[in-house]
Amino acid sequence: MRWMALIGMGLAITSPASSAGKSDMVAAAVADSAHRSGDNVKLDASRKPGEVLKFLGLKPGMRVSDPFGSNLYWAEIITPIIGPKGRVSIWQPKQFYDQKAYDKFTAFRATHPNAWMRVSPFEAPDLPASTYDFMLINLDYHDVYWESAKYGVVKMDPDAWLKTIYAAMKPGAVVGVIDHVASPGDPRVSVEKLHRIDPAVVRADFKRAGFKLEAESNFLRNPADDHSLLVFNPAIRGKTDRFIMKFRKPR
Template sequence: MKATTILLAGLAFGMSPTIAFAAPNAIAAAVAAPSRTPDNVKLDEGRKPAEVLDFFGLKKGMRVIDMFGANQYWAEMMAPVVGPRGKVVVWQPTQFINDERRAKFAAFVKRQKNVSLISSPFEAPELGTNAYDFMIMNLDYHDVYWQNPERKIVRMEPDAWLKTLYAAMKPGATVGIIDHVALPNADARATVQKLHRIDPEVLKADFQRAGFELVGVRNFLRNPADDHTLLVFDPVIRGKTDRIVYRFRKPR
């Protein structure tokens, strides 16, 4: 079925006229685009971006928030998919950005006009209200449990942090979360501090407590060979950690 046909059918059922399903090959084409950054392309084998974005339901015309996305990995693929009527806003904590990174992103924005960068302290994200149809957060949610005085990462309360994210999403919005898997445990802060991993049940409970509905889980990034006792940056497992993929939705 052609994208135009899908759009017309969607309008008949009350869909927003600004959001249509992307053409079936739009995501694959964006992943395969020769304009992508070579260093990011190298990450594809371990991240399976086409499968991830298809599962999360990225669509033409969406307004997207890409959390912790200043490396452009997801933005350079999502921007052509959402198209000129869509928007990709990258949020990067002030603790994780510097002048060099800002300059690189500015050069990217000159090429990709529907992308912009915003920044605010990790502990106090400023994202607006009812602003986004789609969020992606890749391998970063666990850091809400992390503290690091040298990096000026203060203690955060996950419930308060997620309240801000919930407010930023439109009713019906998709929130796609990927994170490193930890073994079941009762001390999320200690686990994150030591390994930068999170128990999937802790992550799921946090988002559900914030009001999000879990609407899908995929296992295509699971890795049974990961023994879960290594720091995610250990060369033995880096880029190949066992990962959970959750799709949440803000109720309408």
């Protein structure tokens, strides 16, 4: 059993519902590299998953939506935290879903029965109404402003896209958004050129959708980042200046 193995490692965890507290559970899930892919573990230094999930308030038993999550980075960490009474549903845009993603998830689900996959076009997220307690959109919200003939990504209306997200969340649910910081300006331009987005645009979008901004934090910020660089530029890739926002759907 994974959680019994963690006891052997000297971590104060006995089960997903133990009294050790959710902070210890999150730390244990992040530290459990034996049950995570090596490539994903390498991303921890820049993504700070323990701090992110504590900040956003992930809890056992939650129904979680993990959009754009076919690399299983967040699913590997979230599944042991939410436990058998919880569920994580990865939503992957059809434009970025292939045989490799299918095979990877099939193997993962064989040992993680509380994980599921949903696939639909990027412009039409397949997210059932009033289903989720928690969602994390990690480094992908900006792409709602992107279009690409090469990848079959059509021009989208961010307000319409967020209307689907809002409907999918239960009253009181949390949506976390992490993205690469852009300088102020037209978001379609900054996304097309740099794959960055102005935090003010995100705040305004979610406010129009009906969400309440509950908290922001600077622990993912990098003041040394040059906001004029493409996020895939080797000089800054994996080290971009990032914001994190915690939105809540009113009860």
